[in-house]
Amino acid sequence: MQDLFADTPIEIHLKESSAILFRNILTPERADLICRSLRAHTPWKQDKINYMGKVVPVPRLAAWYSKTLQSYFYSGIKVAAHPYTNLITELNNLVESATGCEFNSVLVNLYRDGNDSVSWHADDEPSLGRSITIGSLSFGESRDFQLKRKDGHGNTITIELDNGSLLLMKHPTQRFWLHQIPKRKNIGDQRINLTFRYLV
Numbered sequence: 001m002q003d004l005f006a007d008t009p010i011e012i013h014l015k016e017s018s019a020i021l022f023r024n025i026l027t028p029e030r031a032d033l034i035c036r037s038l039r040a041h042t043p044w045k046q047d048k049i050n051y052m053g054k055v056v057p058v059p060r061l062a063a064w065y066s067k068t069l070q071s072y073f074y075s076g077i078k079v080a081a082h083p084y085t086n087l088i089t090e091l092n093n094l095v096e097s098a099t100g101c102e103f104n105s106v107l108v109n110l111y112r113d114g115n116d117s118v119s120w121h122a123d124d125e126p127s128l129g130r131s132i133t134i135g136s137l138s139f140g141e142s143r144d145f146q147l148k149r150k151d152g153h154g155n156t157i158t159i160e161l162d163n164g165s166l167l168l169m170k171h172p173t174q175r176f177w178l179h180q181i182p183k184r185k186n187i188g189d190q191r192i193n194l195t196f197r198y199l200v
């Protein structure tokens with residue numbers, strides 16, 4: 001993995017918490033290569049969840065990797081872990097060197113086009129412990145990433161996450177804030193996002 005190539009990090013002030021955006025953590029060429037490799041070699045799966053009493057497919061594809069092979073529970077489903085590949089290990093190391101935080105697991109999401117999305121949620125599953133830091137690495141098409149307070153106060157914040165960008169959501173963002181990737185018309189290209197976490 002080549003050296004970090006980031007622009008000056010941008011601090012995003014969130015009430016009671018904060019996030020840091022690192023744009024261009026990789027060169028565009030390197031980010032494109034990684035995007036293609038992840039697209040081709042990830043064991044993508046479309047999970048189904050219970051939503052208002054119905055079993056529905058989630059509007060994206062995903063794969064869960066864990067260094068410690070721990071399964072992951074979210075939205076009432078259990079997802080088995082894949083072992084870290086060389087590329088996932090390199091990306092984990094990259095995110096750790098940029099942020100100084102430790103990660104041991106990652107959810108990889110593929111948004112095939114603007115119809116794919118993830119709705120409002122917090123990454124606050126009990127397996128993540130009490131102090132949760134998330135390192136979110138994006139490849140491919142730029143998409144809007146939105147944050148809003150759980151208590152309904154204040155405005156929704158929108159950040160564009162581009163190819164080769166890293167967003168660090170510090171503790172206690174997951175306690176007070178929700179996030180989503182909304183559907184968008186006119187987005188024909190794919191985006192891959194990796195949310196690195198630390199399972200206790």
Ligand SMILES: O=C(O)CCC(=O)C(=O)O
Nearest residue numbers: 107109118123181193195
């Ligand atoms: O795709 C993103 O930027 C967010 C993904 C996400 O929220 C998640 O995996 O929990």
